Amino acid sequence: MAMSDVLPSALAGADQYVSAYRWMLLARRMEEKISSLYHAGKIVGGVYLGRGQEAFSAALGVSLRRRKDVFSPLIRDMAGRLAFGEPLLDPARTYLGSVLGPMRGRDGNIHRGRPAEGMPAMISHLGSMVSVVCGMLVARRFRGDVEAVGAACIGDGATSTGSFHEAVNLAAVEKLPLVIAVANNQFAYSTPTDRQFACADLVDRAIGYGIDGHRVDGTDLAECLEVFGRAVARARAGQGPQLVVGRLLRLTGHGAHDDANYVPEALKQTELGRDCLERARQHLLDHGLATVAELEQWDREAVHEVQLAVATAQKDPVPEAAGEDWRALSSF
């Protein structure tokens, strides 16, 4: 369980890089649209954005096998969700309360999921999804599926919960192929990390659990791809749980309702405050992976796709209380 050193980012495959970039772009455009709809009064409830965390999230998403692995997103994982295979209509429908969405109006926003397709629907109680992923992996092990890897996304704040600790410890005991992706975005809502934990780096906790730990610059897509690629591979190879801690900064409020005025300007000017999407764009150009024209074309396509999804969801029927099946049990 040696701490991994950060390897040169050039190792990531070009195709994978482009793919991850396009998911990041789509997520960014989608969230901009969702945010806009929220401010236009079209969305009730919360809107939580992953701005600044797309590289970390998408890199994990593209490192997993769609429908074969498990991906448990949290509130800032639009990019990872899309990369893992969530249809863009899912967020559109869930945010807009369409009865055709996966949650049918019964739950909203980031609580959506497709548990039958390896993507559990998160509950609001932070830390509590990690053990659920453990269970999904245990089930696969019972079925003889030794290939499956599960990834649980979480933030720096949720690492303080007992639930998180219990689950990581359990995963370690069971030596489960679990990747725990901790996006350390420096704030849990408004609480800075120095009020959240006292260890030098969250990745150090891996030692205590007896699992592998990886640290990564969460603003650097190439590095994220490389680290997650390695973590997933190690988990799949039977090396047990992998704790990946990404350093980054949330480039938005906790939710669309939050102006994040508590984030110091100086912090935004540090390396943490770099926009991962901008960095990835520059990387594509610098390495000749895309032309400006292509980048613009991808952007137009993303915007178009977002428009289409939102337009479809807006026309969808909404749930009617009278037609609702008000039964919480399937058997009675």
Added chain:
Amino acid sequence: MALTYLEAIREALTRALRDDPTVFIYGQDVATFGGAFKATKNLSRDFPGRVLDAPISEDAMLGMAIGAAIEGMRPIVEMQFADFSSIAFNQIVNQAATHFWRTGVTCPLVVRLPSGGTPGSGPFHSQMMESIYAHYPGLVVLTPATVGDAYSMLLEAVALDDPVIFCEHKFLYYHLKDEALPEESLPIGKARIARMGRHATVVTYSAMVHESLRAAADLAAEGYEIEVIDLRSVKPIDSDTVLASVARTGRLLCVGESFPWGGVCAEVIARVVADGFNLLDAPPQRLNAKDTPIPYHPNLWAAHRPTAATIAESLRRLLRF
């Protein structure tokens, strides 16, 4: 050959493991040790790899079971004591209980709760949790009172697609014996008339069924015929059987070992008053444990929970009305 309530549970676990490859058992000390109460004795030997020791992490144990259930397994989680399920409360009521309704994907798991008081067990090894779990939508809550029900209801619980809170009474584990396991049984959601009567109805469940039956026997000597209803399942609850009984007797006493506030007894009375007000010839009554933590010393404990004597006295007052 006589079989105890605990052995009936073990038999049901054995049969569930044998008949359904998706069943596995998860809990603290359940594997080689066989569980704190020996409910899983020899099961890890007989079903290698399917009876797993868990770390002392009730939250993660439940979360793990939920994840496995979502994936089509049928986990049976043993809480060492019902009291400790409070640590897993979030996973049970927010994750397991909401899952089917939110996502349409069922979450078939059973949480076995060794429940209720025994002498000397004190505040944290004696609790009854059925009322608090029944409060939450999305959970089936079972409270078997007999050896036969312990067996058949556990098997039925494992087969259900919903999360089931299975409240076993520790006091019955070794004390209660029966000659054989039942060939067939009432389905979950149906109450049982444990004793027929016409002067008053006692609605109860779990160990209190036996205390109530003793009280009914005492009152029979005084010329009163008391009907005792064993709810068996507190959720879903069989209001029809209760109402039909109150229609016969006109008088209702609910007896529960759990704390009085907002519990199963309160629910039964609320339903009878709302749906059967015109059946009542006397104000419906309830007898619960006292509204304090459960005391350690047997002298205090015996006075804290309802007993045959206090049930009989409550019935006398109810009959006098």
Added chain:
Amino acid sequence: MPLVPILMPQLGESIAEATVKHLGIVLGQEVLADAEIMEVETQKATMSVTVPCAGRVADLRAEVEVSYAVGATLGYLEVTMEEALRAGIELPETQMVSPEAQTSSVVVEENLHFRYDAGDLFAGDDGQPTVEPVLRGLPVPANATGASYISPRMRVRMAELGLNAADLAAVAGTGEGGRVTVEDFERFMTSIEKLPMTKASPMRVAVADAMRRSWTRPLATVGITVALDTLLAHRRTVEARPGPTLYAIRALAIALAESPALAGRLVGGRIVHPKGIDIGFAVEVDDGVLVPMIRDVDRQPLASLTQTYNTLVEKGRSKRLPPEAIGTGAATVTNFGTFGIVWATPIPLPEQNLLLGLGAGRQAPVWSEQEQRFLPVTEAQLTLSFDHRILDGGAAGRLLHRIATLMQKPAEL
């Protein structure tokens, strides 16, 4: 020396019994405090049993491979008094025998902190049951006779059978405060089935209903003697020959016109005054009573009322009252004297406060101061029944006095 029992300990939560697997002591053996003397096996584990103090094994009842309930006595240890005291084993005073009387007779059975009889399956407390916090006596909101509290179930049964609380007056309740339980009720209903019964006429049922409703009020009656000679003399001078009832009707109307509030009904915190001085009078019909009403009696002289009165009596008897004679009047007059009754406490109509009753006239000797002898006087009893919530005895008495005075001046009526 005292004997201290060797007990089967409770070795684990909810463990009820244990099986002796190995005995490490023999009868007569000296053992040290805390010595492990036997091995027992529960459903959960194998464990040892220890002794709480040093002593000699005086009795050994435990047998290998036999199960004993938690708390069972497995044998006795004979200990010295000093050792018992040192170990803090409480000896009941009566058993604190002197060392000289060491006849192995002192048995310390009360040493248990936890007396839990596992042999009794559901042993609980063995003292007086304390039932709380429920069932605090279940107070019944009953009146002295207990008849007024009707349980929800009784209410429905009575409604099913068309019964009122008054119908249960004969039922002796066995419930709290003498209330009639459903069982009492059903027993009563079954018991009357054996008796001869006839169907009550609609008229009877209607009167019963009116009287029952009226009787829910605190009713009282005052009475006065009134001489009728002047009235009877006056009557002979009038062509239509009005009866004494009509004089009473007219006198009541005039008195009420002077202060209509006296005829008011109490509804909540307000007194509802009569719309006009309409006076009813009781007419006996088959199996009941009808009360035709004459409108505005205060504004019609006696002579003009006679025809109306006679017509209404006739129509009433044939139960064919005209619409104007039906309604809520201000008060009613009943001449129970026609039945030869001298005095009565009749019940006002439920919607009225006042009922004026007229008893049978009779000749009575009345002492005349003037003539210093008894004179024959025709006199009758005049009664006024009223709702005591509205009128007190004084007000009712003054009203009755006023009526009696008016009847003494028939020419003014």
